[in-house]
Amino acid sequence: MAACNRAIVARMDSPVALIPQLAAHLVAAGGKRLRPLLTLASARLCGYEAGHGVPRHVNLAACVEFIHTATLLHDDVVDESQLRRGLASANAVFGNKASVLVGDFLFARSFQLMTEDGSLRVMAILSNASATIAEGEVLQMATQNDLSTPMDRYLDVIHGKTAALFAAACQVGAVVAARPQAEEQALQAYGDNLGMAFQLVDDALDYAADQGELGKTVGDDFREGKITLPVLAAYGAGDETERAFWRRVIEQSSQDETDLDHAMDLIARRGGIEITLQRARHYAHAARDALGVFxxxxxxxxxGDIALYTVSRGR
Amino acid sequence: MAACNRAIVARMDSPVALIPQLAAHLVAAGGKRLRPLLTLASARLCGYEAGHGVPRHVNLAACVEFIHTATLLHDDVVDESQLRRGLASANAVFGNKASVLVGDFLFARSFQLMTEDGSLRVMAILSNASATIAEGEVLQMATQNDLSTPMDRYLDVIHGKTAALFAAACQVGAVVAARPQAEEQALQAYGDNLGMAFQLVDDALDYAADQGELGKTVGDDFREGKITLPVLAAYGAGDETERAFWRRVIEQSSQDETDLDHAMDLIARRGGIEITLQRARHYAHAARDALGVFxxxxxxxxxGDIALYTVSRGR
Structure with a gap:
C-alpha cells in the first residue's frame, strides 16, 4: 500500500502547477484508499508474483484510485458539496472549474497508466467500469427529487456509482495474476456485492450518523433531494401526512431548518435505516460467499471480514 | 464521413435516456467534424485499406470526435457559455450537471472504442493527447486575467487545448495504415501546426467577426478575461492609457457595455488581429510543408489547402 501511495503521488505530477497542488489537497485529505486496496488484495489472493520494476498490481491500484478521484472531483461539483472526508472539498478550495479540469486530467492519466500496463483485458474492464460510473451518475441525476423511483432503478444507480468500480478493482487483480475465468468472476462478484453493501450503508448513515464520525455533511442527500433507500422505505410505509411531508421536502425541494430532524425521525419510525442495513448485510454476505472458490x-x-465490517459501520 | 457520422450516433447510445438526448442535441448542432475528418484523410493518404467490419479509421475518427465533444461539454461548463455553434449550448439546455456527467461518459466511451480497436500505440497517442488537453485547459485557467502571461505560455495553452488533439487525430491515421515512423511524424506535425493555426484564427475572430458568421458569442474571450494573442499584442504595444484600460477590463474584470467595442478598436489600431493572423499563416504553411514526405x-x-483555407477564415 505504501508503494501504491508513492505511485499515486508520483503520477499526479504535471508541469502545470495547479494539478499537483490540487492533487496534494486530495492526498492530504487521505481517504480510505479502499478501491486500490481491493486491487492489491485480489492480486495477492490470486498468487500474483511481481516481476521487475513497479509491480503491475501497484500501478493498476493507482489507476483505479485516479478514476475514483476523478469521479469524486466531478461529483462534488455536481452536488455542490462543501465538505469531503471532513475537510473542505476541492471545489470549495480551488473552484468548480479546477475540479472539472483536474478530474479530466486524472481520468486521462489513468488511461495512460493502463496503456503502460499494456493489457487490453484490463483496459476493457476499466473503460467499461468508467462508462458505467458515468451512466450511474446520470441516472442518479434523473431520479433526483422523484419519489416514484422504483427500487430496481435505485439499485441500478448505486451499482453504477459505486459497485461497478469496486467490481473492476477486484477483477483486475485476478487478470494480472492470469487466473482462470472462475476466479476472475468470483472476485468480480465479491467487489460488486461489497460495493452495493458499502453504498447502502453510506446511504443509511446520511440519515443516522453525526457529522464528525462520518466525515461528510450529514443530511447532504436530504438537501439534494437524492432518492435513497431510507427515504423510499419511509415514503412507502408512510401515512398521508408523512407522504405530504416527503413530497414537499424531496419533490418540491422546500425545506426549513427543522425538516432534516423530522425526516430522520420519520425514517427511524418506519424502519428505513434497518431496512437499508438489512439489504446491505445481504450483499455483504454474498460478497464473502463469492470468495468460496479460493x-x-x-x-x-x-x-470476507472486510465485507462484514463494512456493514458494521452502520450500527 | 457518412460512415463516421453513423458510428458516432450509434456509439453515443445508452440505456440512460438523458445520454442519447444530450448526444442528439450535440449531433443536431452539427459542427465541422474537422478532427474525425483529419483521421479519415490521414489514413487514406497513408493508403490504409479497410478489412471486414467497420473500418478502423472510421471507429477511431468517432473516438477522436468523442474526446473532442467531451472537452466541449466541459469547456462550456467551465466558461459558462450560453452559445455553441450558434445554438444554445448543452449546459444552457440540460444544465451543468448533465454536461459534466455526459462529458465523462463520452470520454469513457472513447476509451471503450480504443479498446475494441486493440492498438496500444493508438491508445498511447490518444491517452497522451487527452492528458495534454486537460493540462492545457488548466493552464488556460491559471493564465486567465493575467496580462503578464508570456507569449510561450499562451502558445502552450493553445497547443494543449487544440493542437494536441489535431496532431493525435492525424497521427492515428498513419498508425492504422502501419506506415513508417517518418510518415507518422509528418502527419503528427501537420496536425499540430494546423491546430495552432486554427486556434490562432479562432482567437483573432473573437475580436473581429460578427456573431452570426462565427456561430459563437463574439467577445466571449473578452468577457471571460482570457489571455489571447490579440489582447497580448494590443497590451504590449499600447500607451499608458490603453494599458490602464486593459488592466481594468481583463485583470479586474470590470467591464461595461461599451468596453468590447473599445477593445476591438484598440486591437485593430495596434495591429493585434494582423499579428495573430500572421502567426496563424506561419503555422498553416508549416502544416502544408510537413506533408512533403508524401x-x-x-x-x-x-x-495542404485545408491548412491555408483555415487561415483565410480570418480575412
Whole structure:
C-alpha cells in the first residue's frame, strides 16, 4: 500500500502547477484508499508474483484510485458539496472549474497508466467500469427529487456509482495474476456485492450518523433531494401526512431548518435505516460467499471480514 | 464521413435516456467534424485499406470526435457559455450537471472504442493527447486575467487545448495504415501546426467577426478575461492609457457595455488581429510543408489547402 501511495503521488505530477497542488489537497485529505486496496488484495489472493520494476498490481491500484478521484472531483461539483472526508472539498478550495479540469486530467492519466500496463483485458474492464460510473451518475441525476423511483432503478444507480468500480478493482487483480475465468468472476462478484453493501450503508448513515464520525455533511442527500433507500422505505410505509411531508421536502425541494430532524425521525419510525442495513448485510454476505472458490487462507478470511465490517459501520 | 457520422450516433447510445438526448442535441448542432475528418484523410493518404467490419479509421475518427465533444461539454461548463455553434449550448439546455456527467461518459466511451480497436500505440497517442488537453485547459485557467502571461505560455495553452488533439487525430491515421515512423511524424506535425493555426484564427475572430458568421458569442474571450494573442499584442504595444484600460477590463474584470467595442478598436489600431493572423499563416504553411514526405496527390494537395483555407477564415 505504501508503494501504491508513492505511485499515486508520483503520477499526479504535471508541469502545470495547479494539478499537483490540487492533487496534494486530495492526498492530504487521505481517504480510505479502499478501491486500490481491493486491487492489491485480489492480486495477492490470486498468487500474483511481481516481476521487475513497479509491480503491475501497484500501478493498476493507482489507476483505479485516479478514476475514483476523478469521479469524486466531478461529483462534488455536481452536488455542490462543501465538505469531503471532513475537510473542505476541492471545489470549495480551488473552484468548480479546477475540479472539472483536474478530474479530466486524472481520468486521462489513468488511461495512460493502463496503456503502460499494456493489457487490453484490463483496459476493457476499466473503460467499461468508467462508462458505467458515468451512466450511474446520470441516472442518479434523473431520479433526483422523484419519489416514484422504483427500487430496481435505485439499485441500478448505486451499482453504477459505486459497485461497478469496486467490481473492476477486484477483477483486475485476478487478470494480472492470469487466473482462470472462475476466479476472475468470483472476485468480480465479491467487489460488486461489497460495493452495493458499502453504498447502502453510506446511504443509511446520511440519515443516522453525526457529522464528525462520518466525515461528510450529514443530511447532504436530504438537501439534494437524492432518492435513497431510507427515504423510499419511509415514503412507502408512510401515512398521508408523512407522504405530504416527503413530497414537499424531496419533490418540491422546500425545506426549513427543522425538516432534516423530522425526516430522520420519520425514517427511524418506519424502519428505513434497518431496512437499508438489512439489504446491505445481504450483499455483504454474498460478497464473502463469492470468495468460496479460493482455498481457505488468512487473506481470504480478511477479505470476507472486510465485507462484514463494512456493514458494521452502520450500527 | 457518412460512415463516421453513423458510428458516432450509434456509439453515443445508452440505456440512460438523458445520454442519447444530450448526444442528439450535440449531433443536431452539427459542427465541422474537422478532427474525425483529419483521421479519415490521414489514413487514406497513408493508403490504409479497410478489412471486414467497420473500418478502423472510421471507429477511431468517432473516438477522436468523442474526446473532442467531451472537452466541449466541459469547456462550456467551465466558461459558462450560453452559445455553441450558434445554438444554445448543452449546459444552457440540460444544465451543468448533465454536461459534466455526459462529458465523462463520452470520454469513457472513447476509451471503450480504443479498446475494441486493440492498438496500444493508438491508445498511447490518444491517452497522451487527452492528458495534454486537460493540462492545457488548466493552464488556460491559471493564465486567465493575467496580462503578464508570456507569449510561450499562451502558445502552450493553445497547443494543449487544440493542437494536441489535431496532431493525435492525424497521427492515428498513419498508425492504422502501419506506415513508417517518418510518415507518422509528418502527419503528427501537420496536425499540430494546423491546430495552432486554427486556434490562432479562432482567437483573432473573437475580436473581429460578427456573431452570426462565427456561430459563437463574439467577445466571449473578452468577457471571460482570457489571455489571447490579440489582447497580448494590443497590451504590449499600447500607451499608458490603453494599458490602464486593459488592466481594468481583463485583470479586474470590470467591464461595461461599451468596453468590447473599445477593445476591438484598440486591437485593430495596434495591429493585434494582423499579428495573430500572421502567426496563424506561419503555422498553416508549416502544416502544408510537413506533408512533403508524401508523393504528390490530389488528397495531399487538398490537405495542404485545408491548412491555408483555415487561415483565410480570418480575412
Amino acid at each position: 482455498p481457505d487462507s488468512r487473506l481470504r478470511r480478511l477479505m | 508523393p504528390d496527390s490530389r488528397l495531399r494537395r487538398l490537405m
